[in-house]
Amino acid sequence: MNDPRTRSIVAGVTLLSLLASERAMAAGMEDMNHGQMNHQAMPMNHTGMNHESMGHGPATASQPRTPLPAISDDDRRAAFPPLPGHQVHDRALNWAVLADQLEYQNFESSSALNWNATAWVGGDIDRLWLRTEGEREQGKTHKAELQALWGHAVSPWWELVAGVRQDFKPASGQAWAAFGIQGTPLYGLELQATAYAGERQQTALRLEAAYAMLLTNRWILEPTLEGNLYGRNDAGREQGAGLADSEVGLRLRYEITRSFAPYIGVSFNRLHGQRADQAREDGEDLGQTRLVAGIRLRF
Structure with a gap:
């Protein structure tokens, strides 16, 4: 993992995976349109339910279940390292x-x-x-x-x-x-x-x-x-x-x-x-x- 190219590949794949997971979760939440649900017809008594004790907390539809960590400067340097210049053939003896x-x-x-x-x-x-x-x-x-x-x-x-x-x-x-x-x-x-x-x-x-x-x-x-x-x-x-x-x-x-x-x-x-x-x-x-x-x- 000390190879700059390897670190660059791993960091890039990690960032893409996290972004894809966030988009998929957001799309799934949007598909759940509570406005079309008729809560009045449901015989459930929500007043007796303690949402906080169930571990859900005050989560909103726009908040991901697993928050993405902030991208640091080290992540950026690992994903986009400075590449050496192209060595022309003239430097070789043919x-x-x-x-x-x-x-x-x-x-x-x-x-x-x-x-x-x-x-x-x-x-x-x-x-x-x-x-x-x-x-x-x-x-x-x-x-x-x-x-x-x-x-x-x-x-x-x-x-x-x-x-x-x-x-x-x-x-x-x-x-x-x-x-x-x-x-x-x-x-x-x-x-x-x-x-x-x-x-x-x-x-x-x-x-x-x-x-x-x-x-x-x-x-x-x-x-x-x-x-x-x-x-x-x-x-x-x-x-x-x-x-x-x-x-x-x-x-x-x-x-x-x-x-x-x-x-x-x-x-x-x-x-x-x-x-x-x-x-x-x-x-x-x-x-x-x-x-x-x-x-x-x-x-």
Whole structure:
């Protein structure tokens, strides 16, 4: 009974019970209309009756049989104690890992293993984000990168990010400073726009979008779009000025659980502008249509 919440509940129930009892008794007394009783027709001699000796006393119809005790300040404090403020989630440390794409890709002349994953740790306002994506083709890593970004929420749906990005492939890799924004302006729609400033005065911009459309409670169709733009040519790192490459994907997944969902789909990869000219000189394909199959994991 030392718990303030328990005392509050007990005091509140007691007050309600007493008020209900008083109202019920008052209603019963009102139903007894003595004006409709014909006392003259009753052969009872009231003059010989001692009401005081019977223990009734001078009770009136409006007086309850059991008087209610006066409500004290202690009763009020017990019934309505001061409640602590709501603790926002930002005070807790949370985390999540999402392997959005872990898939096998098959195209005309070869096959590849592709991955795209994110992880975060923190609260509602500030978080540490980790992003990684890459591709292995014919047993060799063709592209691999890792980003570490600090995110700060500026609204319920948008978050500013800043940090670093390290490319391990292609070539000898490259380090970047990263600045961007990400958010979910609509349910199921995810947007990312990240600008990079790298070595040798290179700059880049990556735009990403994904929209999860619920066909049923478990079947989800997700179109995706990604585009990479660069400020200058760097043939050794497969970078061309302007829009260099794009990927449009369409994946259909079945969520066995929210944490495990196999999927199939198709991906359209295309090179553009000066990056396409570089690929043409090296005898590479300018565009590929890939059939994909993979799993989506969430922890």
